Amino acid sequence: TTEFGWFEEEEEGYAEKYRGAVDSLKIENGVLRRYLTYFAALTRPDNIVLIRGDELEGIISSLVSEGKLIRLNGKTYPNSYLYRSDPSDVARSEKNTYICTPEREDAGPTNNWMNPADALARFRDLARGAYSGKTMYVVPYILGPEESPFAETGVEITDNPYVVANMMMITRSGKRALDRIGESTRFVLGVHVTGSLNPEERYIMHLPEDDMILSVNTAYGGNALLSKKCHALRIASVHAKRDGWMAEHMMAIEVVRPDGRAFGITGAFPSASGKTNLSMIMPPSDMEGWKAYLVSDDIAWMHSVNGSLYAINPEYGFFGVAPGTNERTNPNALDAIRHDTIFTNVALTDSGEPWWEGLGPRPPHLIDWQGRDCNGCEQAAHPNSRFTTPILNYRQLSAKYSDPRGLKVDAMLFGGRRSTLVPLVREARNWAQGVLFGAMLRAETTAAITGKVGVVRQDPMAMIAFCGYNMADYFSHWLRMGSMVKDRPRIYYVNWFRKDSKGEFIWPGFGENMRVIEWITGRVSGEITKGIETPIGILPEVDDIRAPGVSRERLEEILSVDRDGWLRELDEVEAFFSQFGDRFPVELRKEIERMREGLENW
């Protein structure tokens, strides 16, 4: 593990100065005390606050009195607030995100890499004295149901009360977490420094061998709420590979049919491509008796138990995309975010309510996400504006959410935004082809990450930005999980985003996606035995998708196989895979060859 080099701070007496303050927190864990002393000596805060669980209200009221949070209309949005981030700090920043392993190959060709010692040295340069004049907050948290053997613990250190408030909403934090950590050394430490917010000096660095995350010069979402993408995905994915489970960028729902039969479904879609929306799905009104209950909207940790796969949600709250959320697309979300919510980078109406593109008719006057008067401005809310809401606000929460074992998974979906080529739904012939479906995931980019929007990029399992190790090994791990689990979930690839020649979505999406899930439950239960076998998987017969709102002609269009288009797709996918060299699993290579041969003879 990484050499810490306490010495400069110790020689200058800083470690000595902070030891008393750390001791007075009465933390029994010696390793944690040592870390806190070290990082306090480095960052030099005025005082240290340990989050025990009842501080949220106080933190929010001081943010309000400092003008950093704006209290929203208390009649329509009780106990809810607006936060405006720095305009240069509005999305996850992948170019500044690093996996820090001794060997570059272990981070793999798809991650930025840095040596752990260099990462620590860089962090020390940028963080030295960065908390002076400020409070150092210590936020212990649990990821997963408290009683679950699959839960993990972590501690985030930060100088940012907005980060603390969010962490207290999206994780189970405070004393219960500290109690669970106890004397154990198996917790993940995240150190966050708000710093200058200068994007040129921004670093989000992961040291898997030390279970450590170092984040500096950012305060936004996935860059700063270190429990989420940094711990629950990047670091956890390393744990999952080591210990034989899966940490995935997946939503998870329990679907109950009118006959009472329940199905566990997880789904991986790239950022801003529909996980939160699908997890909150409201079945269309003619699908009487169909119910969907939420287990997770963003991350699923899946373990093999008695030969089946079970999913838990490590999180305790939502950090969801606001734009596009409205009464038609996602009434369940609107209900949940009506109280006790922090909105980040949305617009503000004259009556003190949040507003974003796609919520409804635009009010005549708005303040935009940067606090400017918005007279006919093009974009009032930032396209990646978000809501932070406690998961317990959600009215259709599954009982499996708090089950220590979680939700039994019967089907897994992959999907992404593709305006052409990719059919509405197809089923993998077997696990290996399903892994190929995931590895082949390509999607048009969105505003959730800094960079160009609308270009197709390869995003295997929606994990390109979240896999904490070499992705070739990740594919092998997926294949290995298939032999560990006897009762393997079926794997599907869906695409809600096909467009016609006028640029309009062909598939109505949102609640209507339940019609695709209906077909999936029919397949999983063995009730629908017919399907169209193609080289790219099993497609539904057009009559087996019950979609009154879509003409038969348009349905046929999105359930067809464009042979030449798929051959081109395979070329591009193989070009992407070639970067992994010999580390790429042979079994997947065989699946690609099978698909190619099938298409050539199609």
Ligand code: GTP
């Ligand atoms: P992250 O939280 O960034 O990981 O993204 P996510 O996968 O949770 O994405 P989310 O559900 O928030 O969806 C993002 C955008 O996709 C929103 O603007 C939605 O309105 C839109 N969207 C979601 N589902 C559908 C759908 O079925 N059809 C269409 N056309 N748009 C959708």
Ligand code: MN
């Ligand atoms: Mn996400």
Ligand code: MN
């Ligand atoms: Mn989401």
